Amino acid sequence: MAQKRSKHLLPGFGLTLGVSMLYLTIIIVLPLLAMLLKVGGMGWEDFWRIVASNRSLAAYRITFTSALAATVFNGAFGLLLAWVLTRYSFPGKRMLDALVDLPFALPTAVAGLVLVTLFANTGWYGQFLEPNGFKVNYTQAGIIVAMTFTSIPFVVRTVQPVLEELQTDLEEVARTLGATRWQIFARVIWPTILPAFMAGCVLSFARSLGEFGAVVFIAGNLPGLTEIVSLLIFIRLDEYNYEGAAALAFVLLLAAFLTLLLTNALQAWQVRYAERSR
Numbered sequence: 001m002a003q004k005r006s007k008h009l010l011p012g013f014g015l016t017l018g019v020s021m022l023y024l025t026i027i028i029v030l031p032l033l034a035m036l037l038k039v040g041g042m043g044w045e046d047f048w049r050i051v052a053s054n055r056s057l058a059a060y061r062i063t064f065t066s067a068l069a070a071t072v073f074n075g076a077f078g079l080l081l082a083w084v085l086t087r088y089s090f091p092g093k094r095m096l097d098a099l100v101d102l103p104f105a106l107p108t109a110v111a112g113l114v115l116v117t118l119f120a121n122t123g124w125y126g127q128f129l130e131p132n133g134f135k136v137n138y139t140q141a142g143i144i145v146a147m148t149f150t151s152i153p154f155v156v157r158t159v160q161p162v163l164e165e166l167q168t169d170l171e172e173v174a175r176t177l178g179a180t181r182w183q184i185f186a187r188v189i190w191p192t193i194l195p196a197f198m199a200g201c202v203l204s205f206a207r208s209l210g211e212f213g214a215v216v217f218i219a220g221n222l223p224g225l226t227e228i229v230s231l232l233i234f235i236r237l238d239e240y241n242y243e244g245a246a247a248l249a250f251v252l253l254l255a256a257f258l259t260l261l262l263t264n265a266l267q268a269w270q271v272r273y274a275e276r277s278r
Contacts, residue, residue, distance in 0.1 A: 032253070038087060038246035050247040058224040059232045060251070066140055066228070067208035070147035074204045079197060080154025085156075088161040099155070103150045108213030115146055116218050138220030143228065145217045147208035158200035162193045195267045202263040206256045 016063060039047065050056065086096050103111065119126040119136040136142045166189065174184045212230040218228040227253055236245035 007060060009167050035246050035249055035253070038242060039250045042243050042247065046243065047247050050244045051251050055227075056221050056229075056232065056251075059106045059227050059248075061228045062140060062143065062226065063209060063228045063230075064255070066143040066147055067205050069144045070151060070208045071205040073144075073148050074152045074155045075197070075201045078200065079096030079159055079206075080116050082156045082159040082163055086160055100153050103153055105194065106148055108211070109217065111149055112146060112214040115142070115149065115214065119145070119218070135219055137228060138222075140219075142218035142220075143215050143226060146218050148209050150211055150214050151204040151207040152204035155197070155200035158203070159193055162196040163189075173195075188241055198263055198267055202259055205259060209252055209256060 052059070081100065085100075086095065116137055118124050119129065119142065121127065121130045126136065134141075136145060150160075170188050171184050174188055210230055211228075212234070215228055216231055219228065219231075221227050221231055229248055233245045233248045233252075236248065
């Protein structure tokens with residue numbers, strides 16, 4: 001009698017789980033715990049004074065609005081790019097597909113320097129934009145551009161595999177029944193890719209919230225105008241004000257956690273709704 005083949009490729013559940021938990025503890029849990037302990041050691045008045053100061057509030061406004069704008073653009077353009085890479089064949093497709101991952105491979109500081117050069121008044125883009133009143137460098141528009149560049153792969157790479165695995169049978173049936181292209185996309189394709197699209201947008205938003213290297217070169221870093229929260233955290237660390245840095249980092253962590261929690265709830269609701277509608 002042939003022995004039943006094991007489903008586990010790695011030897012030993014306990015060993016693999018232990019190594020995974022040790023890695024997560026060292027890389028994620030301990031740094032977060034250290035930050036939470038630093039915040040917990042502060043009094044409520046000191047914590048509120050730091051996170052609710054005028055400079056902090058301005059940094060929140062700039063960071064969150066810029067991240068939201070970058071996410072909206074990435075959601076639209078990233079979906080379009082994933083669709084083109086999945087549904088069409090054309091010369092240079094592989095090169096374009098490889099370029100999507102460039103923001104992952106390129107150091108963010110290098111990306112910031114490249115963007116500053118491109119949007120300078122003598123740069124390839126800036127020489128046409130600035131004479132027409134569109135200044136990007138050292139404005140919030142520059143922050144949005146930097147966040148968009150560094151976070152767009154998240155949307156493309158989460159939607160693209162779902163589109164590739166999507167069977168075209170239902171599309172053909174809908175087309176046979178007289179559905180238009182827009183109806184096919186809205187009623188057949190969109191409900192299927194929606195969870196992946198939402199996940200990609202959330203990852204893009206979270207990545208934009210924590211962006212630092214690409215932004216500091218193009219933003220100008222003016223308090224109240226172009227200063228983001230991650231830069232303010234760096235300034236507090238440079239001043240050896242670890243309590244202030246921990247308090248600001250806690251706000252970003254809380255915002256990212258609530259965003260992920262809300263998105264997971266929306267995805268679960270969408271899956272249940274799709275299952276009931278079948």
